[in-house]
Amino acid sequence: MPEAYIYDAVRTPRGRGKPDGALHEVSSLGLANTALTAIRERNNLAGPEVDDVILGCVDPVGEAGGDIARASAIASGYSYKVPGVQINRFCASGLDSVNFASAQIMSGQHELAIGGGVESMSRVGIGASGGAWPVDPTIAIPSYFMPQGVSADLIATKYGFSRDDVDAYAVESQQRASKAWSEGRFAKSVVPVKDVNGVTILDRDQHVRPDTNMQSLASLKPSFGFYAEQGGFDAVAIQAYPEIEKLNYVHHAGNSSGIVDGAAAVLVGSKEAGEKYGLKPRARIRAFANIGSEPAIMLTGPVDVTKKLLDRAKMSLADIDLIEINEAFAAVVLRYLQAFDLDPAKVNPNGGAIAMGHPLGATGAMLVGVAVDELERTGKSTALVTLCIGAGMGTATIIERV
Numbered sequence: 255m256p257e258a259y260i261y262d263a264v265r266t267p268r269g270r271g272k273p274d275g276a277l278h279e280v281s282s283l284g285l286a287n288t289a290l291t292a293i294r295e296r297n298n299l300a301g302p303e304v305d306d307v308i309l310g311c312v313d314p315v316g317e318a319g320g321d322i323a324r325a326s327a328i329a330s331g332y333s334y335k336v337p338g339v340q341i342n343r344f345c346a347s348g349l350d351s352v353n354f355a356s357a358q359i360m361s362g363q364h365e366l367a368i369g370g371g372v373e374s375m376s377r378v379g380i381g382a383s384g385g386a387w388p389v390d391p392t393i394a395i396p397s398y399f400m401p402q403g404v405s406a407d408l409i410a411t412k413y414g415f416s417r418d419d420v421d422a423y424a425v426e427s428q429q430r431a432s433k434a435w436s437e438g439r440f441a442k443s444v445v446p447v448k449d450v451n452g453v454t455i456l457d458r459d460q461h462v463r464p465d466t467n468m469q470s471l472a473s474l475k476p477s478f479g480f481y482a483e484q485g486g487f488d489a490v491a492i493q494a495y496p497e498i499e500k501l502n503y504v505h506h507a508g509n510s511s512g513i514v515d516g517a518a519a520v521l522v523g524s525k526e527a528g529e530k531y532g533l534k535p536r537a538r539i540r541a542f543a544n545i546g547s548e549p550a551i552m553l554t555g556p557v558d559v560t561k562k563l564l565d566r567a568k569m570s571l572a573d574i575d576l577i578e579i580n581e582a583f584a585a586v587v588l589r590y591l592q593a594f595d596l597d598p599a600k601v602n603p604n605g606g607a608i609a610m611g612h613p614l615g616a617t618g619a620m621l622v623g624v625a626v627d628e629l630e631r632t633g634k635s636t637a638l639v640t641l642c643i644g645a646g647m648g649t650a651t652i653i654e655r656v
Contacts, residue, residue, distance in 0.1 A: 258355075259537065264292040264518065265444055268515065276456040277376065282377065285516060285517035286309060287330040290307065297521060305337075307339075308370070309339075324337060346648075346649035354369060387644075402553065404501070411502045413588070423584040428605065431609035440604075510608065542649070547646040550646070551646070557648070577638050580617055604628060621639045637655075
């Protein structure tokens with residue numbers, strides 16, 4: 255079976271996902287164009303060489319609808335012969351886009367493909383595309399639907415994470431991200447977003463708060479207790495997990511992933527394509543997997559899919575040098591660390607979505623780029639990238655530095 259290699263990975267900086275955020279003036283198409291144009295220009299691609307563009311987008315409506323991958327491929331200067339497809343697996347959409355592109359290469363059907371994602375959360379509001387899961391009782395009842403923040407508090411309650419625990423993790427994420435930026439660790443992959451006149455709008459993540467400490471976080475009220483109590487979701491949580499007597503509400507804006515705008519793109523291809531177009535491989539896709547996990551607690555999918563993936567790859571966590579797990583909520587990462595008894599230094603060494611934000615459809619592809627850069631910076635060999643997913647799923651990918 256042909257192997258799939260990562261030849262390049264880029265991302266935009268993340269802009270605060272509010273009307274006063276730096277990227278609010280940039281459309282979803284504009285964000286995607288920034289990433290795709292960078293891939294084309296950095297790798298001297300004329301356009302037709304790319305067999306497919308796959309972009310994740312969790313709310314593909316309005317300006318982000320109508321197959322934004324195809325629109326972005328054309329708008330960013332690729333040949334009209336380059337097709338595009340938009341996919342949605344909630345928060346793992348960006349990683350699955352890279353996996354789908356890799357599968358095209360591994361199957362021998364394509365030689366060169368781009369996987370990535372885009373989300374403008376300031377312009378296309380979260381949940382704008384709707385869906386049956388929260389409102390149709392035929393799915394909401396059997397899946398014990400509750401907002402993700404309530405599920406995060408359920409994880410914290412069930413597995414014993416206190417408010418101090420989740421806040422301390424959030425502080426660490428901010429400190430790591432701030433250090434990574436100050437040391438230029440993202441310089442290779444972050445491409446600035448510019449306006450029509452070529453003036454830079456944003457060239458670094460806007461959401462990072464380097465001065466965050468335990469005292470500043472202690473002043474924030476829990477965000478999800480109101481929804482749990484007023485909406486009855488605490489009762490749903492206890493019905494799903496009757497061993498829980500009462501939910502402990504510990505998550506808030508400071509220890510949950512930030513709402514941001516951003517896009518990312520990863521160039522994947524065969525060995526032959528690299529030789530043909532003069533591309534230098536940076537990493538190899540070793541294996542990837544998806545799994546469904548228990549939908550009520552919802553956000554423990556990374557634990558389940560990591561076990562599945564390692565088993566299929568005939569590897570153990572001892573074989574993994576670096577882990578990038580999306581920081582949807584602090585308890586998600588704490589549970590992952592607890593489940594595998596991991597050294598925290600091995601996980602998200604450059605911070606994560608709590609500090610830098612989580613542009614839903616793009617984050618997974620961003621994490622691939624972060625992992626490749628970090629493997630090269632440290633000289634380490636192997637990384638595992640994983641994300642939790644709404645409705646209870648997990649996606650994970652193993653890459654090896656070349």
